[in-house]
Amino acid sequence: MNQKLLKGVQTLSNLTHEDVQVGQTPKEAVYQEDKLVLYRYRRVVExxxxxxxxVLIxxxxxxxxxxxxxxENRSLIRNLVNLGMDVYLMDWxxxxxxxxxxxxxxxINGYINNCVDFIREQHGLDQxxxxxICQGGSMSLCYASIYTEKIKNLVVMVAPVDFHAQGKKPxxxxxxxxxxxxALMVKAMGNISGDLMNFGFLMLQPFALMIQKYVDMIDIVEDEAQLLNFLRMEEWIFDSPDLAGEAYLQFVRDFFQDNRLIKGxxxxxxxxxxxxxVTMPVLNVFAEKDHLVPPPSSQALQKYVGSKDYTESPWPVGHIGMYVSRKAQEGLAPAIAEWLKARA
Amino acid sequence: MVDLWRLYMGHLQTVAQPWMKSWQQTPGHLGVAMAGEGGSELIDLTRLYWNAYDQTMGSITGMPGVGFTRELEEKLAKGFASWQQAVQAMNEYQLLMADAWSGVHEQVLREMMTLAEQGKPIQSIRDLVKLWTGAADKSFDEIFRSEKYAQVQGAFVRTYMEYRIHEQQIVDEMMKYSHIPTRTEMDEAHRNIYELRREVKALKKALRETEATNGTGKKAASSSSSSSKKSTPPARPPRRCSLNPPPRRKLRNKIRKEVYPCSRFLSPFRYDRRTPRKKLPN
Structure with missing residues (x-):
């Protein structure tokens, strides 16, 4: 173990912050509004x-x-781009x-709608x-229900719909x-700190996430590629933006507490x-082992959605595994692409 | 003189009684806690003392002030009272956590014994750490799922947030005479900017729609889609949604009448009525 640690220190000392970059699929900013930036990924197929x-993410x-x-090898976006999709992403x-x-x-009525209009205008398309994705899935459902005419197909991934639905373990x-x-938290703090939110997530399994994870890191610390995988995940986890106070309050009150999304x-x-x-075709992708968004919460969509073309796609992974697991890497993007192709 | 002495003794009794009562009840709570009831009993014990404090010294902070500094004194007193409540809630939270920790040790010992009985003793520090973290998460999970935890955590967050609000009021009061803007002033400015930004966006949208209707500007996305369809638009620099060059006066007046009949929405000086209305630039 001592040898491993020593080699690990050596490997770490050879790395710099620049080696731990995430979001590296080539893209360009095409629209900006306040702090929102809409990116378009560079196309790689003819x-x-x-x-x-x-597709707008x-x-x-x-x-x-x-x-x-x-x-590069753990990227839903890159996989979609490689399959020939024209991918846009809203960065808040x-x-x-x-x-x-x-x-x-x-x-929703501002930023998302403006981005959708921008893309429609650029491509000369009606829809x-x-x-x-995740909370973005709930927001996309809101958007699609208000602006039905602008969305051709809707894909939601690990999206909470029924906020009171419980999994096997509440x-x-x-x-x-x-x-x-x-409301009191927003009054006292203004925005809700990303670190506070992160601390809340860590407290779900404090010892596994704050101790065991770093003990397990010893096993991979010698291998630069694996260590970089680990560090990139760390970068993503702890790079947490604050949440705008009013938006947070509305989300907690209307979605979490009052469960209004399904009440109409x-x-x-x-x-x-x-x-x-929401009458357009809907693909609902969810993770069977999700501890943050239990599958019944996502699956509730079938009961409330107005679409006659509704498809569920369960994956035997956890919430984060949906983005980074090997199973998802191999199959998720092709499954989405195939579903969209059939409804092009 | 005798009356004064009686009054003094009576008052002393009022002050001493709550403390005496809590001391009398302490051994009972301690006994139950030591018998294994743990955190919940200790929480009740600390509450005894906080109640005694509230009934005696605590009432001093609630007394209305007088004179030139009464407003500041009241804010300070309220701030102190809210801090005291936050500390009390934090103590209760920590006691509950201590309860969870004692559960961890029990769980670890139990699992180690089970493994030894199965002939699979712990053979390395890493195995021990793994067993320990697993046991700790189990023990904490049990506490986290209890109604007690949700209540204690909720009270901790609530009292701490109330304290933060009082703290801000005191800091605002102290900073009033310095040359530094306060949080409250900044919040007010941010809110005004936010509302103005929304209005500007609504006006720009209305302008675009009017232009599209009149055929003077770019066609809306929906109308353009039926014409030439482009699947690969040329790359272009990011479009910033900032203020466009001001519209012509005629068109602007039209929008003012049609979209925002109340013309004050167009004034950037909406929030300061004392500022004389200025002409908007063309």
Whole structure:
């Protein structure tokens, strides 16, 4: 073990911060609004093989979207691009205290809608495909229910829909959240610190995530490639933007506590969200071992969605495994591409 | 003189009684805690003392102040009271955590004995760490899932947030005479900027729509889609959604009437009524 540690220190000392870069699939910024940047990924297949309808990825407000493009061989985005998709990604940026008043109305009726319009205008299309991930999936559902005419196909990935649905083991987050006064937290702190959120996630399994993980690191510390994989994941986990106070409050109150997304009385600005309006084809991708979004929470979509073309795609992985596991790496992007191709 | 002495003794009794009561009840709680009830019993024990404090010294901080500094004193007193509540809640949280820790040791010993009985004793430090972290997570998970934990954690967060709000009020008061903007002032400015930004965006959108309707500007996405379809648009620099050159006066007036009949929405000086209305640049 001592030898391993020594070699590990040597390997670590040969690395620099630049070696631990994430989100490296080539892309360019095509639209910017406040802190939001819309990226378009560089296409790698010839024109004739390119999907005609672009895909816009909507990631969660919690953490950074880089998990979908962690490194060359663990990248959902790169896989989609390699399969000929024209991929756009909304990067929400890092909200500062000046963004404390941003609401979900600004995010959904503002930023998402403007990005969708921008892409439609650029491509001369009436409709585009939308891929929502995690909380971004819930937001995409809201968007698709309000702006049905602009979305051709909707893909949601590990997206919570019924926030009160429980898995085999009841989730800790809803249990803790039941006694948290979100309004008071926003009043006291303005934005909700990303570090605080991260600490909450670590507390779900404090010893496995704060001790055992680093003990296990000894096994891989000699191998530079594996060590870089580990460090990139660390980079993603702890690179946590703060959450805009008002948007956080609305999400906790309306989604987590009141479960309004499935009740049909959720208001985003002056627009009502009713999932029965989501009539376009829907692909619901979820993780069977998800401890953050239990499968029944995602699967509830089938009951409420108005689409007659609804497909479920379960994966035998956890929440993060959905982006980085070998199974997902090999099969997820082709499955999405195939499903979209059939509905092009 | 006798009356004064009686009054003094009576008051002393009022102060001493709550403390005497809590001391009397201490051995009972300690006994139950030592018998294995753990954190919950210790929480009840500390509550006894906090109650005694509230009934005696605590009431001093709640007394209304008088004179020139009464406002500041009241803020300080409220701040102190909220800090005291936060400390109390934090103590209760820590006691519950201590309970979880004692569960960890029990769990580790139990699992080590089970492994030894199965003829698979721990043979390395790493095995021990693995067993220990697994046992610790199990023990903490049990506590985390309890209703007690949700209540204690909720109270800790609530009291701490209330303390932060009082703390901000005191800091705001102290900074009032310095040359540094306070958090409250910054929040107010940020909110004004945010609301103005929303209005500007709404106006720009309305302008674009009017232009599209009149055929003077770019066609909207929906109308352009039916014409030439492009699957690969040329690369272009990122488009910034910032202020465009101001619209022509005629068009702007049209929007003002049609979209925002209340013309004050167009004024950047909306929030300061004392500032004389200025003409908007063309």
């Amino acid at each position: 024109e004739s093989k390119l999907f005609k309808v672009p 909507c990631y969660a407000l919690v953490n950074r979207p880089n998990v979908a493009d962690l490194q 940026g890092y909200p500062s205290r000046a963004d404390r008043w941003l609401t979900l109305d600004d995010y 585009i495909n939308l891929l929502g 989730g800790l987050i809803p249990h803790w959240g039941s006694n948290l006064d979100a 009385d959720l208001m985003i600005g002056d627009r009502r969200v009713n999932l029965s309006n």
